[in-house]
Amino acid sequence: MTVHDVIGIGFGPANLALAIALEEQQIGLDVRFLDARAEPAWQPGMLLSGSDIQNHPSRDLVSLRNPRSRYSFLNYLFENGRLLEHLNLPAEFPLRKEYARYITWAARHFDHVVDYGRRAADVRVVEHDGETLYSVTAQTGEAYLGRSLIAAPGRTPYLPAPFQTADSRRIFHLTDYLFRLEELTADGAPESVAVIGGSQSAAELTLDLAHRFPGTRVRNLVRSFSLRLKDTSPFSELGYFPEFTEYYHQVTPEARRRLDTYMHATNYSSVDGDVLKELYLLIYEQRLDGDQKVFVDGNIQATAAREENGEAVLELREVNTGAVETDSFDLVVVATGFRDLGPREDQELWPAMLAGVAHRFRTEETGALHVNGDYSLEARGEYADSPPLFLNGLCESSHGIGDAGSFSLLSLRAQTLLDGVLKRTGTAPAAV
Template identity: 50%
Template sequence: MSNTVFDVVGIGFGPSNLALAIALEESASALTYRFLDAKKKPDWQDEMLLSGSDIQNNPLRDLVTPRNPRSRYGFVNYLKETGRLFDYLNLPLTYPLRREYAEYIKWVAGHFLGDVETSAFVQQVEPLLFKGEQVWKVTYNDQRVMYGRTLVLGTGRTANIPAVFEGLIGPRVFHLNHYLENIDKLPSSAQRIGVVGSSQSAVEIVLDLTARFPDKNIYSLHRSFSFRLKDTSPFSDKVYFPEFIDYYFGLTPEAKSRLDKQLRGTNYSSADEDVINALYVRIHEEKLQGKERIRILNNIAIGQAHIDASGQVQLALKEVNQLTHSSLTLDALVLATGFKDIADKENGELYPPLLAPHHRRFRTDAQGALVVNRDYSLTALDDLPAVFLNGLCESSHGLGDAGSFSLISLRVEHILSALEKNLEQVETPVQALA
């Protein structure tokens, strides 16, 4: 057990905290820091690296370029250093392949492995008085401990598992976060696979399943009438400009809710034209061959779900407009049901799970959800050490914080500035405490 107290302990080392590590290095910050990550090695969306899938985002909105376009950690420099710049420039694609961007993330992370402890499963965080100062004690891998004056949670958003599927998660019912690992283990006897959702990821998974298993029946289930085109208007996409955060942050809850409904199609329950067209063409082409193995079950709500004695997934369905009932038996079900936000709303959670024992000691709204400040910090009601949420703040900061790369580098600039101010208030010198 180390008695070193770090100025910053970052939990999670996905793109958000990786961008923070870059900012800490490039600013020559005096802060001491360490990151803990549950994975064996840094990666990005490893369970959704599907053939042909792209990132739906301008590649210059990377880990660092909007903050520091001269950085060595930008996507363009990655292409140059790996000898793929001209191959990339010749690609007939609007956006980079997801697999290529994942390689970029891993390439950048490789420069910071000395700052990260991998295979580190954080079980709890608790405040305590240690050698005369208030710090966070972070317990991971059952018995290991790390101390930090500040926590930066960059754990990614919690998977949204609809209540009807609670208790069923496993090898037959699983979130897209675990898509490839479970699909690869699916027994050959499985013939009927379902996908819940109408997002970009849902369409991509249906396409992948039909290509991966040409002999299986694929069912797409969603409440809406059709797959909707993503709103890619350059005017709507100003939601991913930094000034939008300043506009959005100060709005009333009612105004935010109204704006969220208007802008939802830029990111949620919608898909890009290329994948929608590809799916429609594939269904049509199979019909020409006398096949009808891709079934679109639209206007459908799942009322009940259970796994029977044989391991099959049994669903009770309701047509949401005609109010008729039916049932469906599947061998596996993929939940493309998105992720939770910090808010008291459908698909929301009041606080990150790690803060469950302490959330009442921070400022909350009338519904009990954590209130996040403009600099992504939380306001403690007593003497708790500082906490920042890195990439978990869509409800307070808008769609640019919804797992998108668009504003990631500018977000960590705000966090780093606040961290530096906190350091100035710490009188105890940075040292290993015996």
């Protein structure tokens, strides 16, 4: 079997940014990436018409690390003949659809180092020809050997109780949104849809459903009082600077939780102002016309979810008064985000694919994996021979809000991680 210097699990934006850094710095490593998808794609279930990426386009795969790179978003526009037209757009941020095409365009340059259609099912440490290596087995049965491993599978979708146990295709996470719509509305528009959550995605989904199915009752159910405005203060945005990442990693767990509380509204359970205004105006006009179809109902928590007679039935409780109701929907979209590393019900101690090797590495008191500053894991004493293992794009609990699935620090994180790989493999950039 071929022994690769590095195996990368996942080829989304995180490992794509790393692949670009490897190429541009002419690193002499044999790297093989595995990706579960049949072809490169970024959030294909959430490419809603009119939705944007919510971050400056130059916080892309490469520009903060190397603004002269051919893989920048700006150069993508230039090479595809849309630069002037895009610069004339009356919009602050690029369309999500366009950024998805940018990512696919960049990924296609690396087809020679990626095996698509290979979902990593199991990771083990093995001995092979006198070396201690990682063996990664894909669901196809193929096995790969590597001297180090970079795990970037993307964060696991989070479905809170009771949705995680609801056995119904009518109840699904937002990442499946467009696919389930195509499947479940082929015979016509749904009569009613529930959107669970108070996030940016939840508000965007509510608007999308209202525009896509004007006659459909759409109910956005929010556990807090209502939808709230996202914190876009430039001072709060300093949390997406590398200096904050370094600071966050050095402080105590208690201090991190305080910082999390402050930074929460910059990314979670909050909505951009333009989306809030559009949604509020839509509801106001429907009320004016005496035909309200869209509702944002706060202080509501689902306590049970099931399918009955071809409908998704939710039992709902008013969190302050305790009043209980039951409502039925054709579809329920759960827009409650993704799991981070940690011990809480909405977190996970480690990515599922690493279950076979997680015991080899140091953990926090909570049981979650301890992650070093360069995104490497630290082997326990009895497993000191463990090959290097890095987590890419999974480390908000150890590195702060800049690691929250955002593009904000993607290219700089790739450099930090690459430096860690070179240090642990004893490899140096090739002379230019």
